[in-house]
Amino acid sequence: MVTIHPMSISTLNSYRPKLCTLPRSGNRPPRTTRYKVFAKTPTFAVLSDPHVLRLAETLEDSITSSSSSASPPPPLQKLRDISSQSLLSTPWPTRKDEPFRFTDTSFIKNSDIQPIPPSSTQSVASLSVLADNLFPSLTIVDGYLADSLSQLSELPDGVFVGALSRLSSENIMEKVSKYVSSFQGDLFWSLNGVGAPDVIVVYVPEGCKVESPLHLRFLSLDGSDKDSKTLPISNPRVLVLVEKGGEISIVEEYTDGDGSDRCYWTNSVMEVVIGDGAKVSHSYIQTQSLGAAHVKWTSVRQESTSVYKFAEVSTGGKLSRHNVHVQQVGPDTVTELSTFHLSVGDQLQDLHSKLVFDHPRGFSRQLHKCIVAHSLGQAVFDGNVQVNRDAQQTDAGQLTRSLLLEPRATVNVKPNLQIIADDVKCSHGAAISDLEENQLFYFQARGIDLEVARRALIFSFAAEVIESIPETSVQKKVQSLIKDLLDPALASREEKK
Amino acid sequence: MALFTPSFSCRIPTSTSPQRHRFLLSHRTFAPRATLAVETPSSSTADHGGAPKLLLEVKDLTAIIAESKQPILKGVNLTVHEGEVHAVMGKNGSGKSTFAKVLVGHPDYEITGGSVTYKGQDLLEMEPEERAVAGLFMSFQSPVEIPGVSNIDFLNMAYNAQRRKLGLPELGPIEFYGYVAPKLEIVNMKVDFLNRNVNEGFSGGEKKRNEILQLAVLGAELAILDEIDSGLDVDALRDVAKAVNGLLTPKNSENGRIVKTGDISIAEILEKEGYKAISGI
């Protein structure tokens, strides 16, 4: 067994000693367990966390009071049961738990978390922000499906996109049952399972190729004042099921609609099941308010010869945490992950990814880039790639690059390969860097001044990730979004000089 | 390893010089290889009587590598007048590229002595970008790749920097496209060349063509072409040579001057016998 341990943090530190505050140096032993229960007490002795139980109860109450009299569809009931069961033994994570070592969630914990009731979303019917929609789309406001803002006419026969509670096909219901919560995540995953009012189902039948991309737009409208302790929570949940040979492209977008810094908590989960030879392209754009907490799970299960291409751009949230878990459950499977995180304010962007190979000839390419452009900004990347015994001839590549534009801006990077199979090709690289001198000079040598050159290079930093989004219109939108965020950040930086 | 120690300054008066110079020729030292023939403009300012204007004067220039403090240039002298074509030669690693990069202000090197005057100004006091907009152009031996920045955006930025300096309105992307598209012919490239990222994934020949395209778009009063001919196949070499010659003629650019740097070990000959050793070609 070969365990390639993360490039030691002290090595990374040497790139820019003054700019990254990386807590501990020195070598720690290789990690092979997925979740390390912080071990003063043995695992079996973990007791119920009263805080978690209270929150779970609040969520459960809100579900019963808001839902109609009819009992929930069986898969939803099952989800709720499993989730509340696991909450009984899941404490609120602390910095002592490895997955949260660099991510402080106490801001959420210390807030007065209030489930958003469906009634407060009625006023949105008149929203015009959504007029620009070109794709078939579904709009979810504060966790609730908003029919009046959705438009699904162009979908082919046999495709189902909508709420589980309104799913009439027994065939699809059966399949949903099989996969809903087939995976176990962390506390936030389970809180979502208890608090989700419904499940949005996207079902693509065998061999069906959905031509136009499906736009899932999650709007956060309810929010509290910056100074209030109240934190309204929504728990959207999506299950994407693509049968053998099916194809779909999904654009998943989270936004607050008005660019304020209101506080709310979106705690979202998406499960994706990709059948044999099926293809899913998934773009995820997160531009929540700078006062928000945004916790998101993406769990993907890929059967043989399937292809999953994921592109993420996250710029919003005071605290944004994305857990991506991809499991290859058949041979010859292709996974591509390209992600870009931007912190222009006092905010934390966190990506925890895990890719598990269990079958021969798996292929993966992962690229993670982040820019921290604020002295209180922070970025975290933990990229785990696990190549198990039967996954011979796996070809896995991972690359991460971080750009720190302010003194004291922080990034914690932990590329992490665990390889058990012996015939594999794995590569990884991590760099925390400033802009390339040679590139800057090339601009200057052609008469372009240093600040213009710096800007051009900073904007180009995310280009590779943005170019991996299949829809040109989304690419353009993201480009201008990033430009709008970076422009003022860079301007204030120049003033200080 | 004082390489530019022998000061050599070659002035080629148009009236008496042959129409074609092959600089990199020698009976013993040089393996036969393709070389860039540079034609001296048949008419230039030098023809209109009066001494040609002094363009660049390098005196006793010494430079070290900024990081390691290792000396590279140990007293270089070079004088270039308008209308002249120079070849700077020396074996691999002798410091030709360093000399070129020092002239355009590369931050890897520190000047430790000597002076450089360009058009009457102290060149060493100028920022790299000021040198560029003042008409000093260097084509890089190995141009860097810039992912995420398209060739046309890059050229547009550079062109606008120059326009700003001249007090002219900047060109928007569409106007600029109109200006740049015809220039592609000069380097025999297709339009999609403009949409690719700067030098990213370019072949050796494409990189060199791209350097010449930049020269064609931006123009120059003094162009330093660092190994513009090396690593090119016959076709690319022909295209690049043609492009450079085209840029040299007064019709395409008002003043063409080429300082050619090669990688041939002639420094020793120069050291022993001075410029006369090669001037009889």
Ligand SMILES: Nc1ncnc2c1ncn2[C@@H]1O[C@H](COP(=O)(O)OP(=O)(O)O)[C@@H](O)[C@H]1O
């Ligand atoms: N930035 C640098 N860092 C370290 N060494 C350098 C650097 N630039 C040049 N050198 C060294 O200086 C010498 C001269 O290099 P160069 O100018 O490229 O030579 P030439 O172009 O004549 O082949 C070589 O030994 C080269 O390795």
Ligand SMILES: [Mg+2]
């Ligand atoms: Mg050289």
